[in-house]
Amino acid sequence: MRALIIAAGNGTRMQPVTRGQHKSLMPLLGLKIIERVILGAREAKIREFVIVVGYRGIQLKKYIGNGERYGVRVTYVENKNWHKPNGISVLLAKKYFKENFVLLMSDHVFDPSTLKKLQRLKLKKYECALAVDRNLKSSLDILDTTKVMVKKGKVTNIGKNIESYNAFDTGMFFCTPHIFKVLEKTTSIGKNSLTNGMNVFVKRGNLRIFNNKDKFWADCDTYKDIKFAEKKLLASLTKSADGSISKLFNRKISTFMTKFLIHTPLTPNIISFIIPFLAIFTFFILAIGSYPWLLIGALMIQFLSIVDGIDGEMSRLKFMGTKWGKWIDPILDRYVDAIIIAGMAYGYWNITGNNFILPIAIFVILADILQDYMSSKFVAITGVKLITSDIPFKRDTRLLLLALGTITNQILIAFIVFILISQYKVVNRFIAAKLITEKQVSSRIQQV
Numbered sequence: 001m002r003a004l005i006i007a008a009g010n011g012t013r014m015q016p017v018t019r020g021q022h023k024s025l026m027p028l029l030g031l032k033i034i035e036r037v038i039l040g041a042r043e044a045k046i047r048e049f050v051i052v053v054g055y056r057g058i059q060l061k062k063y064i065g066n067g068e069r070y071g072v073r074v075t076y077v078e079n080k081n082w083h084k085p086n087g088i089s090v091l092l093a094k095k096y097f098k099e100n101f102v103l104l105m106s107d108h109v110f111d112p113s114t115l116k117k118l119q120r121l122k123l124k125k126y127e128c129a130l131a132v133d134r135n136l137k138s139s140l141d142i143l144d145t146t147k148v149m150v151k152k153g154k155v156t157n158i159g160k161n162i163e164s165y166n167a168f169d170t171g172m173f174f175c176t177p178h179i180f181k182v183l184e185k186t187t188s189i190g191k192n193s194l195t196n197g198m199n200v201f202v203k204r205g206n207l208r209i210f211n212n213k214d215k216f217w218a219d220c221d222t223y224k225d226i227k228f229a230e231k232k233l234l235a236s237l238t239k240s241a242d243g244s245i246s247k248l249f250n251r252k253i254s255t256f257m258t259k260f261l262i263h264t265p266l267t268p269n270i271i272s273f274i275i276p277f278l279a280i281f282t283f284f285i286l287a288i289g290s291y292p293w294l295l296i297g298a299l300m301i302q303f304l305s306i307v308d309g310i311d312g313e314m315s316r317l318k319f320m321g322t323k324w325g326k327w328i329d330p331i332l333d334r335y336v337d338a339i340i341i342a343g344m345a346y347g348y349w350n351i352t353g354n355n356f357i358l359p360i361a362i363f364v365i366l367a368d369i370l371q372d373y374m375s376s377k378f379v380a381i382t383g384v385k386l387i388t389s390d391i392p393f394k395r396d397t398r399l400l401l402l403a404l405g406t407i408t409n410q411i412l413i414a415f416i417v418f419i420l421i422s423q424y425k426v427v428n429r430f431i432a433a434k435l436i437t438e439k440q441v442s443s444r445i446q447q448v
Contacts, residue, residue, distance in 0.1 A: 003046045007106035008054030008082035008089045017223045022056040024106040030262035036109045039319040043112035049074045050096045052089040054082020085193035094180040108171030111215040118174050118210045129174040132167035133212040140228040155207040170217040237313045243394030254309040268315040279339040289347030298407035305399040337368045348411045360415045367422035374429050390428045
């Protein structure tokens with residue numbers, strides 16, 4: 001799949017802060033805006049790009065280059081009439097697109113998952129599709145946002161000045177080559193904008209929509225837009241798999257920290273390997289076993305729970321995720337948990353002399369490992385997620401329990417509660433795994 005990026009305009013509304021540079025080269029959380037467009041599309045499996053340049057085109061080409069450092073290939077088309085509406089830029093790229101392609105704006109950033117799904121649509125020869133957002137609170141400057149009226153899965157009206165609308169244009173299109181024929185006709189009569197061309201599709205009932213479903217997107221047309229996009233992008237880092245403590249508390253602090261760390265040379269992998277050393281430091285604090293060290297140790301446990309999200313946040317923000325990183329992260333988490341539990345146990349034994357804490361601590365470590373091992377092993381064997389309806393006891397909650405046990409000096413009780421909840425979940429997973437596998441066997445027998 002190829003993508004066409006329009007980057008020819010001069011961005012007059014951004015000029016008070018761009019100081020002569022192309023607006024898509026403005027920074028947004030550690031990357032230039034256009035880098036986010038390219039890397040977001042690359043995440044959606046797009047490897048070839050045609051970028052139409054005009055205003056400050058040499059500057060843009062010098063920065064992006066041939067795309068090699070992004071793992072993609074970039075071709076440039078020059079629009080000498082860059083001061084005219086953007087439909088001309090699209091038309092100039094005609095010779096590069098003989099098949100369906102993605103059309104993007106250089107100042108619209110987005111969640112790659114939307115683009116992945118958008119390009120899966122099966123378009124007819126004379127159709128195009130537009131990703132829309134039905135959340136009418138998703139735009140900062142509504143007056144300058146392109147609005148859309150959607151009925152029965154198709155656009156019935158589009159434009160910045162339409163009075164009735166129920167969605168916003170996110171700047172992501174999936175097009176057939178027929179768009180060039182439409183733009184040839186519209187530009188020949190002086191209607192030079194992309195919206196003019198899209199209105200032709202609208203009149204024929206050929207502009208389909210793809211619902212963005214509240215996924216992140218932002219139009220970075222002014223400096224205020226960039227700050228708004230920054231806020232939305234940080235908010236989008238919360239994952240559906242996050243535990244309740246993470247959603248309510250941890251993510252708010254970790255994203256605040258990430259906002260600053262993203263501008264440093266630190267990489268996600270460096271962050272991942274720093275955390276175990278912080279855990280070792282925490283071990284020696286917990287090993288003292290008395291106040292005020294228990295208070296400091298409890299705060300460090302919660303701090304480790306918070307910073308655990310930073311490496312993933314930086315990875316998603318900078319598109320630096322790797323399979324190795326995804327594999328090593330949970331392994332390092334288990335090391336961190338084991339170090340914390342060992343420090344708590346040693347500190348308790350150091351003060352009380354109660355040897356019973358040592359085997360209990362071993363059971364806690366094993367229970368902690370089982371939490372993720374059972375689910376991941378089941379998926380690896382069956383290809384099916386092991387879903388159970390029981391007590392939520394994700395890592396953020398487990399670490400909070402340990403922190404509370406430390407700060408109240410009730411470490412033994414915290415360990416016992418940890419084991420009981422974990423074993424309850426283990427039994428539930430045994431039952432769920434048995435039911436799922438029996439259902440699979442039954443289904444295969446019926447097919448035979």
